[in-house]
Amino acid sequence: MADLRVNIAGVEWSNPVTTASGTFGFGREYAEYFDLSNLGAVCLKALSAKPRLGNRSPRIAEVNDGILNSVGLQNPGAQHFIDNELEWLRQFDTKIIANLCGSTVEDYVEVAEILGDKVDMFELNISCPNVKEGGMAFGTDPKMIEDITSRVKAASKVPLIVKLSPNVTDITEMAKAAEAGGADAVSLINTLLGMKIDIKTRKPVLYNNMGGLSGPAVMPVAVRMVYQVRRAVKLPIIGMGGIATGEDAIEFLLAGADAVAVGTAGIVDPYAWIKVRSGINDYLDRNGYNSVKDIVGKVDING
Amino acid sequence: MLCKLAFKSELRQGLYNFIIDCPEMAKAAKPGQFVHVLCGGSAYLRRPISICDAVNDRFVRFIFEVRGKGTAELAKAQPEQLLDVLGPLGNGFEVPEELSGEAVLIGGGIGIFPLLMLAKKLPQKPLVMLGFRDKQSAVMIREFSNAAKEVFVASDDGSIGHKGFVTDMLKSKIASGAKIDKIYTCGPVPMMKIVADTAKENNIECMVSMEERMGCGVGACVTCTCTMTDGSRRRVCKDGPVFNGAEVDFDG
Ligand SMILES: Cc1cc2nc3c(=O)[nH]c(=O)nc-3n(C[C@H](O)[C@H](O)[C@H](O)COP(=O)(O)OP(=O)(O)OC[C@H]3O[C@@H](n4cnc5c(N)ncnc54)[C@H](O)[C@@H]3O)c2cc1C
Ligand SMILES: Cc1cc2nc3c(=O)[nH]c(=O)nc-3n(C[C@H](O)[C@H](O)[C@H](O)COP(=O)(O)O)c2cc1C
Ligand code: FES
Numbered sequence: 001m002a003d004l005r006v007n008i009a010g011v012e013w014s015n016p017v018t019t020a021s022g023t024f025g026f027g028r029e030y031a032e033y034f035d036l037s038n039l040g041a042v043c044l045k046a047l048s049a050k051p052r053l054g055n056r057s058p059r060i061a062e063v064n065d066g067i068l069n070s071v072g073l074q075n076p077g078a079q080h081f082i083d084n085e086l087e088w089l090r091q092f093d094t095k096i097i098a099n100l101c102g103s104t105v106e107d108y109v110e111v112a113e114i115l116g117d118k119v120d121m122f123e124l125n126i127s128c129p130n131v132k133e134g135g136m137a138f139g140t141d142p143k144m145i146e147d148i149t150s151r152v153k154a155a156s157k158v159p160l161i162v163k164l165s166p167n168v169t170d171i172t173e174m175a176k177a178a179e180a181g182g183a184d185a186v187s188l189i190n191t192l193l194g195m196k197i198d199i200k201t202r203k204p205v206l207y208n209n210m211g212g213l214s215g216p217a218v219m220p221v222a223v224r225m226v227y228q229v230r231r232a233v234k235l236p237i238i239g240m241g242g243i244a245t246g247e248d249a250i251e252f253l254l255a256g257a258d259a260v261a262v263g264t265a266g267i268v269d270p271y272a273w274i275k276v277r278s279g280i281n282d283y284l285d286r287n288g289y290n291s292v293k294d295i296v297g298k299v300d301i302n303g
Numbered sequence: 304m305l306c307k308l309a310f311k312s313e314l315r316q317g318l319y320n321f322i323i324d325c326p327e328m329a330k331a332a333k334p335g336q337f338v339h340v341l342c343g344g345s346a347y348l349r350r351p352i353s354i355c356d357a358v359n360d361r362f363v364r365f366i367f368e369v370r371g372k373g374t375a376e377l378a379k380a381q382p383e384q385l386l387d388v389l390g391p392l393g394n395g396f397e398v399p400e401e402l403s404g405e406a407v408l409i410g411g412g413i414g415i416f417p418l419l420m421l422a423k424k425l426p427q428k429p430l431v432m433l434g435f436r437d438k439q440s441a442v443m444i445r446e447f448s449n450a451a452k453e454v455f456v457a458s459d460d461g462s463i464g465h466k467g468f469v470t471d472m473l474k475s476k477i478a479s480g481a482k483i484d485k486i487y488t489c490g491p492v493p494m495m496k497i498v499a500d501t502a503k504e505n506n507i508e509c510m511v512s513m514e515e516r517m518g519c520g521v522g523a524c525v526t527c528t529c530t531m532t533d534g535s536r537r538r539v540c541k542d543g544p545v546f547n548g549a550e551v552d553f554d555g
Contacts, residue, residue, distance in 0.1 A: 022524070022525075023519075023523065023524055024523055025522060025523035025524075025525070028522075029519070029521045029522040029523040029541070030521070030523060032521075033521075045525070053534070053535070053536055054525070054528065054536055056530070056555070057515050057516065057526075057527065057528050057529065058515070058516040059516070059525075059526040059527070059528065060348075060516050060517065060518050060524075060526035060527070061516070062346070062347050062348045062373075063347075064345065064347070065345075065347055066347060067347065067348065067518065069518070069524070069526055071524070071525050071526055074525050074528070074536060205516075215347065266519070266523075267348070267518040267519045267523075267524050268341070268347065268348060268349060269341075269387075270389070270519075270521065
């Protein structure tokens, strides 16, 4: 059994596997399938200062090897989470990451203030393509990334992960902006904007017309971006996008991720998170590594 | 969970009857709940299918129509093959201990299947109203007859039973002065909307089973919501699929 512990921005995780925000609710549903203490961290669905209703259904469309979603960040608000979910979650031996969303910089600061230091880490969701008012704009403009990162950082001492959008020309610019703003880590990728048309009705499947692509279909893009970001910044990286097996996760670690998140694969198989964790361990054991840290960034690049 | 496909038959062209061997699920299943089935092939997501019946605390039965690639793939499964199935999922129909009048079950198309188990579990035999496209698509009438006090059939083209909407039969039953305690319905949204409205006008409690595109099926991804009359959005897979008809905004 290899040493699976990783340290992400000063926070010790028992292993490098967490949940991709928005695919795991606040943890209650999957706690019926496995013990959440098996996860290095649990990343919660997005929280905003005020409750959000989200978009109309259909909010999900199946595509080849993946899905599109347009949930629209439906959530009951940060205070509701604190009052109804937090204590329950704390029974598990795992770190808690709150995913923050909002439509303005002030919104993000407000959620961070409401949550205070009640969770172990924050993940700034500046990249969700579903929010008309600015979710997209924050994540695609380096100046805004730096600004929002430094503002949230100033409002809170909780280690801050900035989650990057792949819907940009150069992901390294965004990662550098997060680093300049004082981010403690980056995570990537969020979903890629996509569209699915039902050729029988000639209408988009999603009520919202467009939505975020995730699942195995996006994995090569995500691995490439993790590789690029690894070379651009010093920050710890949480890699995600299509991971379904231990082997998938190993690709991300080799590309330079310090930890990985699993999302869509769990929507199909409730045990995906556990399988990825043990798959990582199997690879390490099979190849004679003592620690997961030994393979981070160890891709042997050609030329 | 992996369950063996114990029995398979084709009820009519493109409509499959599956019985899976899964004692845990069979014991826990309640009418109106569903199973979430991995179909194989290139169908990435699971497909939600209502539990039609649970037999001998060992078998779960479901019936599905081939619509697209997932159900087409599932239809190829052979007896003895293992299927990856989650369930029973969701909030099913509330089964009262006693009824103060008739229970009326109204199903349309593929919505009739979950009503069979409900009919068997109710404390007295219900009135069952089934709506089909035409005679060819009409199935399971005999099975429902065994579990019902009376079965009424309607079809769009009149090739079997009453020509017109299944909801017409509900209205005429109410007009005839029948004392109805509860209405349960599953089928196309326009049909359920009329049923729910009719129930409301006549002060009858009505449970509706909603359908929506799903991801996880267990309540975590929040992709399957329907809109409620209070403006909130609730998860069909976890808070439903059965809701109080008066609380659903069918146009939301
Ligand atoms: C709670 C519930 C119970 C159901 N019970 C039954 C049943 O007992 N018998 C039966 O024949 N059908 C039932 N359905 C409908 C069944 O789930 C769809 O017909 C099926 O998912 C279509 O998949 P496909 O592979 O044929 O189509 P595809 O077009 O390949 O499906 C693509 C995607 O859209 C989804 N989708 C397409 N149509 C529907 C739909 N009508 N409802 C929900 N998702 C859809 C699929 O699940 C899949 O994710 C039920 C649906 C729900 C939500
Ligand atoms: C249904 C769904 C909801 C999501 N909600 C959020 C969210 O609230 N906040 C966020 O930062 N990312 C959200 N995401 C993006 C995922 O966290 C993740 O970045 C992306 O799906 C890629 O990983 P995957 O392929 O393993 O799912 C969501 C994804 C899905 C599929
Ligand atoms: S399908 Fe995931 S919450 Fe309903």
